[in-house]
Amino acid sequence: MMLLSVPLCEMVCGQIQGLWAPRIGPLSLAQAYHCIMLCVVCFYLVSCLRRRAERPLVIDVCIDIFLLTAGISTTMALRHNSHLSEDIIAFSQILYWILMWLIYAVECSTAEGRRLVLTGVFAAGVYMAISVIVLFVVGGETYSRYEGVGASFGGFSTAKSLGGILCVAALLSLRVKSPSWQATLLCVTVTALLLTYQRAGQLAILAAILWMVGVRVASRMKGSLLSSRSIVAFACAILVGAAFIDTEALTQRWNNADITLGDKAGSGRLGLWNDALSAFETMNWPSKMLGLGYSGMREAMRDEGMGGNRKHTHSDMLDILLAFGCLGMLGWIAIHYAMIQTVRTRAKTSTEYVIGGAVYVVFLVESLVTGQVFGPATMIVYLGTITGLCRVGNEMRASTRPVPVAPEDVRHSTTVWRPPAWAAHGI
Secondary structure: OOHHHHHHHHHHHHHHHHHHOOOOOOOHHHHHHHHHHHHHHHHHHHHHOOOOOOOOOOHHHHHHHHHHHHHHHHHHHHHOOOOOEEEEEEEEEEEEEHOOOOOOEEEEOHHHHHHHHHHHHHHHHHHHHHHHHHHHOOOOOHHHOOOOOEOOOOOOOOOOOOOHHHHHHHHHHHOOOOOOHHHHHHHHHHHHHOOOOHHHHHHHHHHHHHHHHHHHHHOOOOOOOOHHHHHHHHHHHHHHHHHHHHHHHHHHHHHHHHHHHHHHHHHHHHHHHHHHHHHHOOOOHHHHHHOOOOHHHHHHHOOOOHEOOOOOOOOHHHHHHHHHHHHHHHHHHHHHHHHHHHHHOOOOOOOHHHHHHHHHHHHHHHHHHHOOOOOOOHHHHHHHHHHHHHOOOOOHHHEEEEEEEEHHHHHOOOOOOOOOOOHHOOO
């Protein structure tokens, strides 16, 4: 039940937080929810490990490296800043999705576990796609404004975490066996992605399509992931999205990504990245190795031109470089390595390899240009999908073991062995 409900609960919690921003004492609803879920996940993981379920060594080692470096960096940061709760909450969010990843790695050792994980992730993605479309039609207070452009965020406060979730849902819809349902779900998810106006998500889905085409050509795969109805649905989704969205505003947003605009390129991302690199250069050597912690990173990125607002770099690589230092970057590279190795366990001609690789491409693009590491909902979707698709279970290994073959002289012998007569009488 937990494997099915966690992704969907993350979406509902994010919607409530985005629409009404409730608070429970000093914590927001989302922060309180994640604190509770962290305890639940810990107990669930202990029960999983007591069953002696198999865990992939690569994932274990990479998680240990990242947790060790992030934990040391957070501990060092807590000694010399006044934002104690902020650093603890940020680290607990990372710890939450990492423990969920371990649970996925354990449970996906069986076919039933993989089915439950993928069903839960896919249901959450489709739910968010429907929410984006419905709230776009309803409008009112549930209709988010994004840089002067009317865009639906499905109840979320921002589309930052939403684009990757919708991309994953669109990719998982390719596994639906019914052509009619496949076409319908693909149309819904792609249309919702367009209605968010999130450029990173649009770039990510294009990169994923290029990946799938490249793998298909390189491996000479037979058959097609897309049915004819799905191809038509994809074209219809583009047309439907174009009918609803403000194409002029969308063009303006993409023109805003022109690097010739200098620091203002990409809604100011290029300026943020330059500021992050400059801040890293001014750090002393211990801070460069261990980082400043989450609150220290946000202080280093303080925008005095916007009333002293504190924010992050909009790139996981730079966020981790400032928050957890060079050692944290090594841990983050280990996380990427574990994801890639998980995808590579599948045959290159399999559907799971193609879609799993496409999900990783989406994660990579969103991670580089938007930032996902401090968003548990999005990270759970990525890791659950890749693990559910590509985790090789015990029954798969058993099916791929070579069948013992009798020696050559025995196989070609025409003599049939019969037991002696006394054996028939039990002597």
